[in-house]
Amino acid sequence: MLAIIWHSRTGASMALAEAAALGAQGYGKLIQAEVAGAEDLLAAAGYLFVCPENLGTMSGMMKEMFDRCYYPLLGRVEGRAYATIIATGSDGHGAQAQVDRIVTGWRLRRVAEPLIVNTAAQTPEAILAPKVLLPDVLRKAEEMGEALATGLEQGIF
Numbered sequence: 001m002l003a004i005i006w007h008s009r010t011g012a013s014m015a016l017a018e019a020a021a022l023g024a025q026g027y028g029k030l031i032q033a034e035v036a037g038a039e040d041l042l043a044a045a046g047y048l049f050v051c052p053e054n055l056g057t058m059s060g061m062m063k064e065m066f067d068r069c070y071y072p073l074l075g076r077v078e079g080r081a082y083a084t085i086i087a088t089g090s091d092g093h094g095a096q097a098q099v100d101r102i103v104t105g106w107r108l109r110r111v112a113e114p115l116i117v118n119t120a121a122q123t124p125e126a127i128l129a130p131k132v133l134l135p136d137v138l139r140k141a142e143e144m145g146e147a148l149a150t151g152l153e154q155g156i157f
Helices: 012-023 038-042 060-073 093-106 124-128 135-153
Strands: 002-006 028-032 046-054 081-088 115-118
Touching: 002 012, 002 038, 002 135, 012 028, 012 046, 012 081, 012 115, 012 135, 028 135, 038 060, 046 060, 046 093, 046 135, 060 093, 081 093, 081 135, 115 135
Parallel strands: 002 028, 002 046, 046 081, 081 115
Antiparallel strands: none
């Protein structure tokens, strides 16, 4: 099972996570970051972390999930596959670097290039507004979910 751990404030990351789950065709399980626990991650063969970048970092709720699960999983998930999707208004690389640094401690293995979705939201109003993503962007998330699920099911990852 591919655990799709996600957090969203304005809908972009939620839409991306849902698209990835659609692509995973029943092999992916959507789990909100605020309720994800160590047992959820232990039950998964691989992970897709989907979150917004807020003020140059991953969202606080995603960070809190890592804080809760980090030590219970330490030494128990080495070698498992992971990938990331970051929704951002400008860059996304700060959040991406944080996730990569944390999962290095778990010894996870990146199996897909990061998908960074830039909404170009730069004003307070645009940043806080609900997001609607274009179909081609959602298709990229769907393709990532499909590729991860297929790789896990076939034992490639």
